[in-house]
Amino acid sequence: MNLSVYLGLLHKAEQTLADSFRQVAKGHGEEPDVHFLCQTLAKQCDEHQRALQPLVDRYGETPEAEPERLHAEGLSETRQGPVGLLRDLQDLYLLASLVDITWGMVKQAGQALRDSEMLAVVDQCDKQTAVQLAWLQSRMRQAAPQALLVAE
Amino acid sequence: MVDRIAEIWGTRTPYGKDGQWPVRVDRKMADGVDADTVDRWFQSACLLCSNGCACDIAVKDGAMVGIRGRADDRVNHGRLGPKGLFGSWQGMSHPDRLTSPLIRRNGKLQECSWDEAMERVVERSRSLLTEKGPLSHGFYTSGQLFLEEYYALAVIGKAGVGTPHMDGNTRLCTATAASSLKESFGADGQPGSYRDIDSCEALFLFGHNMAETQTVLWSRVLDRLAGPDRPALVCVDPRDTDVARHADVHLAINPGTNLALMNSLVRELLHNGWVDEDYVRAHTVGLEELASVVEQWTPEAAGSLCGVDPGLIREAARIFGTTDRVLSTVLQGFYQSSQATASACQVNNLHLLRGMLGNPGRGLLQMNGQPTAQNNRECGADGDLPGFRNWANPEHVQQLASLWNVDPLVIPHWADPTHAMQIFRYAEQGSVKFLWISATNPAVSLPQLSRIRNILAKPELFVVVQDLYLTETAEVADVVLPAAGWGEKTGTFTNVDRTVHLSDKAVEPPGEARSDLDIFLDYSRRMGFTTLDGSPLLDWSGPEDAFEAWKECSRGRPCDYTGITYQLLRGGSGIQWPCTDSPPSGTERLYSDGTFPTEPSYCESYGHDLLTGANVGPVAFKAMAPSGRAILKAADYSPPHEMPDEEYPLRYTTGRTAYQFHTRTKTGRSRQLRAAAPSAWVEMSVSDAEAAGLAEGDIVRVVSRRGELQVPLRIGDVRAGTVFAPFHYGYWDAAAGLGAGSTVSASSAPHTTAANELTITEWDPVSKQPVFKNAAVRIEKISDGDRPAPAPTTTASRPAVVDHQAVPPGRAVPGERAVPPTLGGADAEAEEFIGGEGEPA
Numbered sequence: 001m002n003l004s005v006y007l008g009l010l011h012k013a014e015q016t017l018a019d020s021f022r023q024v025a026k027g028h029g030e031e032p033d034v035h036f037l038c039q040t041l042a043k044q045c046d047e048h049q050r051a052l053q054p055l056v057d058r059y060g061e062t063p064e065a066e067p068e069r070l071h072a073e074g075l076s077e078t079r080q081g082p083v084g085l086l087r088d089l090q091d092l093y094l095l096a097s098l099v100d101i102t103w104g105m106v107k108q109a110g111q112a113l114r115d116s117e118m119l120a121v122v123d124q125c126d127k128q129t130a131v132q133l134a135w136l137q138s139r140m141r142q143a144a145p146q147a148l149l150v151a152e
Numbered sequence: 153m154v155d156r157i158a159e160i161w162g163t164r165t166p167y168g169k170d171g172q173w174p175v176r177v178d179r180k181m182a183d184g185v186d187a188d189t190v191d192r193w194f195q196s197a198c199l200l201c202s203n204g205c206a207c208d209i210a211v212k213d214g215a216m217v218g219i220r221g222r223a224d225d226r227v228n229h230g231r232l233g234p235k236g237l238f239g240s241w242q243g244m245s246h247p248d249r250l251t252s253p254l255i256r257r258n259g260k261l262q263e264c265s266w267d268e269a270m271e272r273v274v275e276r277s278r279s280l281l282t283e284k285g286p287l288s289h290g291f292y293t294s295g296q297l298f299l300e301e302y303y304a305l306a307v308i309g310k311a312g313v314g315t316p317h318m319d320g321n322t323r324l325c326t327a328t329a330a331s332s333l334k335e336s337f338g339a340d341g342q343p344g345s346y347r348d349i350d351s352c353e354a355l356f357l358f359g360h361n362m363a364e365t366q367t368v369l370w371s372r373v374l375d376r377l378a379g380p381d382r383p384a385l386v387c388v389d390p391r392d393t394d395v396a397r398h399a400d401v402h403l404a405i406n407p408g409t410n411l412a413l414m415n416s417l418v419r420e421l422l423h424n425g426w427v428d429e430d431y432v433r434a435h436t437v438g439l440e441e442l443a444s445v446v447e448q449w450t451p452e453a454a455g456s457l458c459g460v461d462p463g464l465i466r467e468a469a470r471i472f473g474t475t476d477r478v479l480s481t482v483l484q485g486f487y488q489s490s491q492a493t494a495s496a497c498q499v500n501n502l503h504l505l506r507g508m509l510g511n512p513g514r515g516l517l518q519m520n521g522q523p524t525a526q527n528n529r530e531c532g533a534d535g536d537l538p539g540f541r542n543w544a545n546p547e548h549v550q551q552l553a554s555l556w557n558v559d560p561l562v563i564p565h566w567a568d569p570t571h572a573m574q575i576f577r578y579a580e581q582g583s584v585k586f587l588w589i590s591a592t593n594p595a596v597s598l599p600q601l602s603r604i605r606n607i608l609a610k611p612e613l614f615v616v617v618q619d620l621y622l623t624e625t626a627e628v629a630d631v632v633l634p635a636a637g638w639g640e641k642t643g644t645f646t647n648v649d650r651t652v653h654l655s656d657k658a659v660e661p662p663g664e665a666r667s668d669l670d671i672f673l674d675y676s677r678r679m680g681f682t683t684l685d686g687s688p689l690l691d692w693s694g695p696e697d698a699f700e701a702w703k704e705c706s707r708g709r710p711c712d713y714t715g716i717t718y719q720l721l722r723g724g725s726g727i728q729w730p731c732t733d734s735p736p737s738g739t740e741r742l743y744s745d746g747t748f749p750t751e752p753s754y755c756e757s758y759g760h761d762l763l764t765g766a767n768v769g770p771v772a773f774k775a776m777a778p779s780g781r782a783i784l785k786a787a788d789y790s791p792p793h794e795m796p797d798e799e800y801p802l803r804y805t806t807g808r809t810a811y812q813f814h815t816r817t818k819t820g821r822s823r824q825l826r827a828a829a830p831s832a833w834v835e836m837s838v839s840d841a842e843a844a845g846l847a848e849g850d851i852v853r854v855v856s857r858r859g860e861l862q863v864p865l866r867i868g869d870v871r872a873g874t875v876f877a878p879f880h881y882g883y884w885d886a887a888a889g890l891g892a893g894s895t896v897s898a899s900s901a902p903h904t905t906a907a908n909e910l911t912i913t914e915w916d917p918v919s920k921q922p923v924f925k926n927a928a929v930r931i932e933k934i935s936d937g938d939r940p941a942p943a944p945t946t947t948a949s950r951p952a953v954v955d956h957q958a959v960p961p962g963r964a965v966p967g968e969r970a971v972p973p974t975l976g977g978a979d980a981e982a983e984e985f986i987g988g989e990g991e992p993a
Contacts, residue, residue, distance in 0.1 A: 031577070032914045036793045037764055082581060134766035142567040142574075150287045150583040 003109050004060035010102045011052055011061060016074040017095045018045035024088050027078025031085060034139065038092075041132050045099075048125040055106075055118055072098055082151035086143050093136045100129045154984050156180075156234050157828045157976025160810050160946055161363070161371045163984055166379035170351050170512070173372055177230035177985040180237040181210065181218035190217060194658035195722060197227075197645065199296060199638050200235035200243075200813050202326075202520040203366040204647025206726060207232060209241060209639050209658045216241035216639050216659055223988045226725045227346060227651055230988060233367035235813055237982050239825050241639060243818025248621050250634035251663020261622075261632060266664060266674075269631050273588075274678045276614045276630075280586050281313070286564075290317035290575040290584040293533050294591035295325060295522025297668050298643025298655065300698035302524070302531035303705070304672040304690060305590070306538050311556045312681035312689050316564035317584060318535045319572040320528040321592040324922060325521025327571075328487035329648075330529050330536075331919035332496035332518055334757040335785050336504070338750030338778065339540045340529055341710045343503075343742045344479065344515030345728070346649045349373055351513030352479035354384040354471050358499055359410065359485015360519060363394035364810035364947055370394070384475065386468045388413065389485055390805065391835075391876060392869030393948040401468045404871050405458035407805045408792035408926045411491040414498035415789060416454035417469050419446040421505050426473025431507030435746035437776055438784035442501060445786040457789075459871070472502060477513030484521060484807065489925040493918035494762040494787035504782050510744035517648055524645040530711045531702065535569025538702075539709040540749075540756040543568070544770060547753065555705055557683035568767070571920035572598070573913065580607045588616040590668060591635065595624035596815040596882035599911035599922045600858045601903065618671055621817050624882050635668050636661030643669070643695045644721065650728040650739070652713070654721035669695055710742075710749050710756070743782075750778035762787035765917030792926040794857075794912055796873070800928035802840070803874045804856060806907040807925075810947050812880040820885060824980045832881035832905035833941040834861060835868040836931065838952045840875075848951060848971065849937025856929045859909035862902075865931075866941035869952050875929055877907035878949075940971040 025038035078088050103126035110118035154162055165174040181187050193208035206225030210218030219240050221230040253269035254261040280288040291309050309318040330340045349372050363370045376383055377398055387399035396402040405413055421427055422443055432439055455462035472478055486495045508514040520526055532538035541548035543565040553560035578584040598604045608615060608628045617629035626632045640661040646652045673690055681689035692698045696718055706713045711729050715736035728738035749755055758773035762785055796803055811828040812819045819825045834854055846865055854861040870876045886901035903909055914923045943949035951971045
């Protein structure tokens with residue numbers, strides 16, 4: 001069963017997202033909403049990894065046999081200024097999208113497995129990931145005109 | 153005659169449930185002026201708190217010389233509070249008033265003509281629009297202007313300049329009221345009525361020190377409490393306020409824990425079956441989600457976090473759950489604390505669960521902090537679209553474009569409007585280069601003042617300030633425009649229970665001061681803003697034209713004014729919107745039939761996620777299928793971001809005192825109010841003071857990560873672990889004494905008295921209201937005091953009773969007896985005509 005591959009992928013993607021939220025929180029302390037919310041959302045990602053554990057215990061977690069083709073390694077450092085903020089939020093959006101779609105595939109498997117516990121975990125976590133995406137999009141939409149048209 | 157400094161709420165006139173609140177006409181005349189000899193009385197309403205007390209202004213020889221409450225008005229039944237009696241006309245007629253425009257030349261503000269000042273503004277505005285576009289412009293206004301002025305500003309901002317960067321200081325006081333109403337009910341608009349106080353059987357005040365913020369409304373409550381059928385009173389407040397002292401249940405919770413308490417109260421209602429299931433089924437969505445969020449918040453869990461006895465939480469819930477008629481009010485203790493919107497929404501949820509909205513005594517007042525905040529919100533001077541329209545609904549944008557005859561693309565509607573803190577951030581980063589500030593004083597009222605001062609001082613930021621006095625903000629402006637204020641111009645404004653009042657021009661403004669409306673219209677004319685057919689965007693000649701234009705804008709919206717005219721507002725009582733032609737008497741309560749403005753084509757907002765502020769958006773909103781049902785929104789508790797630690801072990805919270813308003817621009821220039829609360833202080837509890845070896849009146853240093861205060865200490869009844877500071881005390885009068893020429897430059901005074909030196913730059917994710925009531929501080933002694941702290945003894949700042957046994961030997965501690973009571977003396981005596989009798993017509 002290859003579900004273990006996807007559980008591993010998900011685990012790693014949540015971890016990368018948590019680290020990246022923390023990186024952005026640290027790098028954009030001058031934007032208090034970004035700073036504090038990214039810390040909160042990082043904690044959500046930590047929780048998601050904990051929530052995954054019973055599923056990992058049941059189905060295992062194995063590295064993918066295929067090499068990584070698309071590298072989503074997270075943010076190693078943050079950028080500067082209004083456009084930098086926009087780019088960093090956009091990177092978070094991409095990482096959260098990867099998490100979101102991976103939860104989606106795990107959910108599909110859970111349905112086929114008729115594993116209600118798994119579905120409950122997915123439902124709880126993916127709902128939060130969806131809100132993370134919505135927040136990132138709301139914040140970027142607000143920031144984009146100013147960053148792209150008038151920022152120095 | 154009653155000393156209304158000593159007796160803040162005046163003489164009791166008790167009444168029973170469903171009774172009529174007795175009339176008591178309060179009056180104060182200038183020294184030596186006989187009320188019978190004045191030339192004329194002009195109708196108005198008071199601007200010195202959010203209550204909206206109707207009044208008449210006495211005029212003699214072209215000057216304002218007195219004030220009396222209007223007996224016939226539904227809001228105050230003749231009463232006025234100390235600020236209205238002593239600060240209203242007195243705050244306008246001080247010799248410090250600005251009488252000429254000022255312009256900065258060689259670094260100094262100098263008098264100039266209106267032409268020169270406005271040309272400087274217009275030249276800068278035009279060149280920036282050409283070079284950088286509309287996003288270079290920001291407008292930051294007030295909760296003190298009139299409806300007509302906000303609407304003019306909103307049209308200029310949205311259809312003239314075309315910038316989303318517009319907000320008011322209402323962001324600091326009532327943004328959460330608006331947000332919670334939008335989130336729960338689909339649109340702003342207060343469900344309740346002040347008459348619900350007359351009919352309620354229980355009254356819940358959530359973070360609302362009504363005794364000091366709306367003293368006349370509190371008089372109404374005191375009169376119910378003193379009458380037969382006394383309503384039960386529940387108070388949520390970390391301080392021992394007058395409200396708390398009268399309460400049956402006082403939940404003195406730790407600052408920053410409101411949402412845990414609220415989630416627990418909601419849980420208690422659900423677990424005990426204190427729910428109107430038919431109502432919930434027919435008129436709400438979201439019960440399942442709400443129930444799951446609150447489930448973990450047992451009274452024990454919440455009690456332990458909030459620092460209160462779980463039994464008190466159970467008792468409060470029992471009162472809410474089992475009383476037939478409950479009225480709730482909410483204010484800054486919730487709005488300016490962490491998770492503001494989520495906490496305020498839980499109050500809405502309590503009422504929705506019990507189906508308790510829109511009937512006598514069964515109501516909800518998400519209070520306003522300022523007299524004209526409601527107009528700021530409905531006109532869109534807070535950045536929203538006028539008439540509670542939804543920026544994310546293209547139909548609504550088109551309605552405005554048609555009304556104004558402009559291209560809809562000019563109207564910014566790509567995101568939530570830019571809130572005040574973000575406008576200042578853009579100014580800090582240099583992308584907003586033109587900032588027009590009207591009738592507000594951000595150099596004292598925004599959080600983390602050292603940062604705000606730096607932003608306002610940036611040479612590349614062009615700052616226009618329009619105000620009555622040379623405030624701390626005006627001192628650093630590039631252009632200062634002298635404004636006419638209350639009693640010097642005509643306009644309307646609306647209080648928290650949707651009562652619209654007219655305020656007539658009684659006297660000429662001083663010198664060359666002009667009304668804010670005239671200034672905005674002049675700017676629009678000089679800028680050449682036009683409609684699509686080339687005619688002037690704003691062709692109004694005065695306030696009544698503006699009011700008529702606004703009525704069209706409000707037509708068919710929740711805040712419909714189309715049935716109101718200046719004529720109807722003259723004489724008699726104020727009128728509550730919505731008010732259409734049939735009948736033109738207004739609407740006392742909203743949502744009596746359980747139908748809410750959540751229809752997607754009609755609603756003001758599709759809502760936000762309460763934890764993050766993420767936009768819900770049209771698709772997800774429509775999927776909820778609210779269609780006229782209210783939305784039970786919920787979020788889990790999360791701790792405040794700055795918690796006490798080893799370095800800063802105390803919680804810091806800020807607030808008001810009954811005798812002052814905002815940064816004291818007016819109230820600080822009233823003899824009586826000034827004497828009652830002359831200068832800054834901080835408060836801490838007896839146990840904290842003892843642990844730190846501090847005594848009443850000691851000069852202390854209060855330090856946060858952002859700054860420090862150096863002020864006298866009041867040992868009071870604030871809960872242990874918490875330090876309280878009043879936020880009124882900036883620097884315009886830092887030199888001792890008061891009078892023309894006695895003010896020192898704000899920039900030269902040490903910045904150690906304004907409470908916002910210490911506050912954190914952070915805001916609620918949904919309402920964007922700054923978190924003024926959560927920070928961490930430490931406190932240390934500078935020197936022994938030689939007198940008690942200058943804090944009033946008549947308010948929540950009263951001294952605690954000190955246990956003299958606990959005082960170290962050899963050390964004299966000025967305890968309760970050493971603090972002289974706050975009295976106003978002969979100067980503060982005002983007349984009261986109970987039943988209106990004896991008062992001349």
